[in-house]
């Protein structure tokens with residue numbers, strides 16, 4: 001054998017050896033992968049509270065060390081204003097349950113977007129993050145947890161910007177810093193495959209955030225996260241259509257001021273068209289869009305485990321009601337005579353658009369319930385229904401699904417569209433009226449007393465972890481900021497108007513009757 005032949009033969013054996021190693025490691029990987037995911041069949045409440053809805057964000061070890069690595073982003077109000085859970089208005093979880101994560105976060109072994117299995121656990125957000133709230137009457141009150149109520153404190157968009165700013169910090173956000181901080185804090189060593197997955201995730205996520213920057217601009221960070229001029233949503237609101245326009249139409253949506261509060265999800269079985277503007281029909285479409293708005297994809301939503309969780313989560317809301325007012329506030333006694341008189345005021349002035357509960361609590365439809373009423377007629381803020389692309393988003397949304405994709409919405413299930421294009425808001429059953437605070441789609445009216453114009457509506461107030469006042473039925477809003485109530489809600493800013501919906505009468509306008517309004521308020525506390 002010549003020297004050349006020897007080399008060729010050695011190369012051949014090396015090649016065979018390498019192939020064998022690759023085959024064996026692939027088989028081992030496939031076996032390992034099959035052990036990473038353990039789909040569980042969960043009931044409706046468990047799905048709503050803890051399950052993956054295809055909305056994984058980051059590996060659990062990263063989630064756990066972020067506040068330590070980035071106190072500037074996760075405690076933007078300074079250390080005295082509490083930990084990150086307090087500062088962004090999340091609801092504290094229970095130790096030992098669901099890794100002790102705050103309400104609305106889940107852990108799974110799925111990777112973001114694809115839903116492929118992962119050796120390291122991922123943390124995601126699900127429906128209860130935004131659709132569960134804590135009613136507190138003072139800063140030291142532990143509060144009553146109310147599932148299905150829109151969170152009154154969660155400053156979600158600020159938290160996301162803080163997270164993106166951390167991702168872009170290439171000096172501090174390194175795999176080595178993550179690993180060493182995690183291992184020091186948890187006392188557990190990460191395995192090789194976990195570390196690999198975290199590296200991969202960091203590279204991909206940083207790339208995605210950077211790619212989006214020219215379109216959506218730099219994320220805000222630090223103290224700017226609390227500044228209403230830069231982060232105009234503030235607590236308990238998002239800008240759902242800005243995100244849709246960005247994700248689906250690839251436009252910056254710079255002038256989108258469609259601020260929208262986190263709504264209650266009660267008695268969804270009584271709803272025909274969903275969203276404040278009545279723009280989405282069909283329950284499946286509503287839940288698919290809800291999950292996609294927070295990061296799920298048509299691919300992971302097609303896996304049986306995730307699609308089942310989304311269906312179960314929505315099923316949980318079909319008959320859901322909040323606790324009765326007197327259960328949430330046992331020391332509040334309601335006056336039966338006032339309630340009786342208030343019911344008459346309600347039937348005369350409100351029943352048409354909202355309907356009313358019968359004696360068994362079933363909802364009796366109003367003549368104009370489920371009708372979209374032009375925003376000009378209501379006199380309420382119109383930004384949510386006048387953003388650029390309001391008319392074209394529906395087509396773009398449907399077309400973003402391949403033609404045969406099973407989750408593709410029907411065009412007629414989206415408005416504006418074949419079944420209507422009124423720019424306005426829809427009259428819906430207001431079951432659990434007291435738990436809908438802050439009121440109107442943009443959350444500009446803090447109490448029921450102010451909404452029905454028994455009391456004047458505050459023009460400038462501060463939002464954050466606001467306490468609840470059972471007398472006026474709504475949030476107590478101070479007129480000067482403090483560390484817990486930092487967000488300046490100025491109702492003269494576009495998108496924040498607190499005007500309109502002057503039913504039954506404008507404040508101290510013609511017909512205004514204080515005693516009738518006191519009675520109406522008492523009645524509203526019972527529905």
Ligand code: HEC
Pocket residue numbers: 053125126127128129130131156237238240260261262263264265268271273274275276277286287290291294310313314
């Ligand atoms: C990041 C916060 C957030 C999360 C998480 C979230 N939602 Fe929502 N949801 C909203 C907002 C904001 C709206 C109001 C949109 C509008 O009308 O403009 C909404 C509206 C809805 C509606 C329509 C309600 C109505 O009164 O018409 C349904 C149903 C819904 N969400 C279900 C879900 C489900 C199911 C999940 C979990 C898969 C979920 N949401 C997760 C923020 C969230």
Ligand code: HEC
Pocket residue numbers: 276346349350351352353354373378380381425426427428430433436438439440441442451452501503504524
């Ligand atoms: C002409 C139809 C109409 C009449 C009459 C009417 N409403 Fe409304 N109501 C609406 C619409 C539409 C909305 C949603 C507006 C928005 O979100 O900006 C609404 C919103 C509300 C909300 C806030 C719901 C939430 O989740 O923020 C409450 C509470 C309410 N109405 C109570 C009443 C009461 C009480 C009366 C009678 C005094 C009344 N409404 C009369 C159409 C009406």
